[in-house]
Amino acid sequence: MSKPQDSLATPKPLRILMIEDVEDDTLLLVDYLQSGGLVFDWERIDTERDMIVKLKESWDIIFSDFSMPSFSGMRALEITRQHDPDVPFIFISGTIGEEMAVEAMKRGAQDYVMKENLVRLLPAVDRELSDAQQRRRHRDAEKGRTQLAVILEATPDLVAILEPSGQLRYLNGAGRRLIGLNPVEDASHYFLRDLFPENIAERLLGEAFTMACEQGVWHGETALRLVDGGELPVSQVVLAHRDAAGDTEYLSTIARDISERKRFEAKLQYEATHDRLTGLPNRFFLVDRFKSALEYARRNQSHIAVLFLDIDNFKRVNDNLGHAAGDILLGQVAHRLQGCLRSNDTVARHGGDEFTIVAGDLSDPEKVLIVLHKLNEAFERPVIVHSQEIYVTFSVGIALYPHDGDGIETLLRHSDIAMYRAKSAGSNQYRFYASDMNIRGHELLKMEADLRYALEHEQFILHYQPQVDLSNGRIVGVEGLIRWQHPVRGLVSPADFIPLLENSSLIIPVGEWVLREACRLHRTWRESGFDGVRLSVNVSAVQFNDGELLDKVRRALQEEEMPQQALELEITENILMQDPVKATEILQSIHALGVRVAIDDFGTGYSSLAYLKRFPLDALKIDQAFVRDIINSASDAVIVEASISLAHKLGLEVVGEGVETVEQFEFLRLQKCNLAQGYHLGRPIPELQLSQWLAKKRQQHRTSS
Known part of the structure; x- marks a missing residue:
């Protein structure tokens, strides 16, 4: 077992339980995790009996081999899930098959990693620890609400019987104590207004009593008037009791103290909208405050500034003084930020050492310089942490409404880009997201203007790269790739203009x-007889989150009478993981249209099939970075093999990208990859050349058949 870590110098170490029969494999895994910067305590077991004993302790994550002489990995998973449904469980094995891997994930394993290729392990650990923490927080919150409900049910309630006029007939002891009525005093001397504040008494006599008399019952939340003049929030029910003729004879009411619940709800609301460490609003609250600022700005034709702040050299504080000191620094920075802003401005913690400020009601965009001046003044004095003076400076990016966008996500993204531009210029710098942002000098500024001209004057063209069925060599699809035919520069490289498109409003119309x-x-x-050829186009993050994407796809299909299944939208996995819930809704809507969806560049982002299985997808495109070295790199070959097999198990078609040699082609074919795309099969070519090529290929297939 590893030595305990010094809790005063480092964060509390993780506790890892390793189920492995080979000690050498365990030590190799420990070395790999430690080399990746993970701080942890660990224990190894290899029998079911030992595991049952060890599960009485608390573990942050469990790693398990799949096949062991005396203990099954699947049995270990079953025992774990019976004991704790939330603890992350990851298989690390050299023998697990693709079918069993899928089954393991269905039974509750979070992921699996091959022993010979541990590159995904550390990201998987970070991801699953975060997910487990969220699950436990949610479970704790639910448990807290349940416990609170039990307490409230045991609280004595006010019970009263009243005339339809509101005069009391009877009031129980709990009610008498709440309003200060003598235990033996005649309750009939009192009316509804003596129990409740005047406005609530009028509401009960009007709305509540009327509904109870008509429908038999009314329930809602009100407040009792207490003997000390205060008010007690209550959950109240009013019941109408009828005589033999069906007329209301009297009414009864039960009022239960919900002050604890109200305080708990307020606490939950606060925790849901504020950062725990700093007490600042979080991203969700920031969005709400921005909406209010936006409504005001639109009414008054004023401006809003979104400032993205990153603390300079914050990592040095964590490295030299420890994470506890870093947390103290963040708290003091948050306090000063709040103190230097106007009451109608909002400062939020964005995450890590990043903060966001929304400064609204600016009569002129240059007024944001006043905010910057106040920031500088607030941090002229050092922050004291553990008796050490720390001078805090920021790299600040600024985006302005309406010049740089009209939505919070757009402005946050643009201010983030501007912040990185400021950081590249050194410490204590600020930059605006303006016409010179995200471009390389005047030449690229001119290029952005040229792009607008290109769109208006039809200088964009599409080149098409074929996708070939590996089983028979037939062309089953093509990918449309945009090119820019500049009248002076000639054919401009996509690498030079696509980033400009993606960081400007042009990406939507283009x-x-x-x-x-x-x-x-x-x-x-179709009119030329080329039926059955599928066409794929790429969708950027901005397009994917554009609320009009579905309508645009639907119109394009209808106008050209294109079969829905012949269109495929290619989306990178990073786009989906930005907001998985929203992404799932959008993908489901795309599927409802009958349009296919493919994950593009798989392997360059999250690379988690455990995550991708949640999305409604049709195809997975393995990035050329893995295909390129499958002949010379055993690890790349294993990754590609596993990706193909698991994708097939999940019902996905697989496309190998960047196929440039016959050896790569044959490797993918032997691994049952469905389609291939790359220079070996055909370079991207213009429309006319492609049509001629398709005609030639069709003739060749007819001749051969």
Whole structure:
């Protein structure tokens, strides 16, 4: 077992339980995790009996081999889930098959990693620890609410019987104590207004009594008037009791003290909208405050500034003084930020050492310089942490409404880009997201203007790269790739203009043009007899989150009478993981149209099939970075093999990208990869050349058949 870590110098170490029969494999795994910076205590077991004993202790994460002489990995998973449904469980094995891997994830394993390729392990650990923490917090919150409900049920309630006029007939002891009525005093001398504040008494006599008389019951939340003049929030029920003729004879009411619940709800609301460490609003609250600022700005034609702040050299504080000192620094920074802003401005913790400020009601964009001046003044004095003076400076990015966007997500993204530009210039710098942001000098500024001109004057063209069925060599699809035919520069590299498109408002109209152009070409093919060829187009993050994406796809299909299943939208996994819940809703809507969805560049982002299985997908495109070295790199070959097999188990079609050699082609074919795409099969070519090539290929297949 590893030595305990010094809790005063480092964060509390993780506790890892390793189920492994080979001690050498365990030590190799420990070395790998420690080399990756993980701080942890660990124990190894290899029998079911030992595991049952050890599960009486608390563990942050469990690693398990799959196949052991005296103990099954699946049995270990079953025991773990019976004991604790939340603790992350990851298989680390060299023998697990693809089918069993899928089954293991269905039974509750979070992920699996091959022993010979541990590159995904540390990211998986970070991800699953975070997910487990969220699950436990949610479970604790639910448990707290349940416990509170039990307490409230045991609290004595006010019970009263009243005339329809509101005069009391009877009031129980708990009610008498709440309002200060003598235990023996005649309750009939009192009325509803003596129990409740005047406005609530009027509401009860009007709304509550009327509804109870008509429907038999009314329930809602009100407040009792206490003997000390205060008010007690209560959950109240009013019941109408009828005589033999069906007329209301009297009413009864039960009022239960819900002050504890109200305080708990307020606490939950606060925790849901505020950062625990600093007490600042979190991202969710920031969005709400921005909406209010936006409504005001639109009414008054004023401006809003979104400032993205990153503390300079914060990592040095954590490294030299420890994370506890870093947390203290963040708290003091948050306090000073709040103190230097106007009451109608909002400062939120964005995450880590990053903060966001929304400064609204600016009559002029340059007024944001006043905010910057106040920030500088607030941090002229050092922050004291553990008797040490720390001078805090920020790298600040600024985006302005309406110049740089009209939504909080757009402005946050633009201010983030501006912040990184400021950071690249050194410490204590600020930069605006303006026309010179995200471009390389005047030449790229001119290029952005040229892009607008290109869109208006039809300088964009599409080149098409074929996708070949590995089982028979037939072309089953093509990917449409945008090119810019500049009148002076010639054919401009996509690497030079696509980033500009993605960080400007142009990506929306250009993306729509690509979609329409691809659908138009498909109509031309169908009229020429090229049925059955699928057409794929890429969708950027901005397009994916555009609320009009579905309508644009639907219109393009209808206008060109294109079969829905012939269109495929390619989306990177990073886009989906930005907001998995929202992404799932969008993908389901796309599927409802009958349009296919493919994950592009798989392997360059989260690379988690355990996550991707949650999304409604049709295909997975393995990134060329893995295909490139499958012949010379055993690890890349294993990754590609596993990706293909597991994707098939999840019902996904697999496309190998960047196939440039016959050896790569044959490798993918032997691994049952469905389709291949790359220079070995065909470079991206213009529409006319592609049509001629398709005609030639069709003739060759007819001849061979």
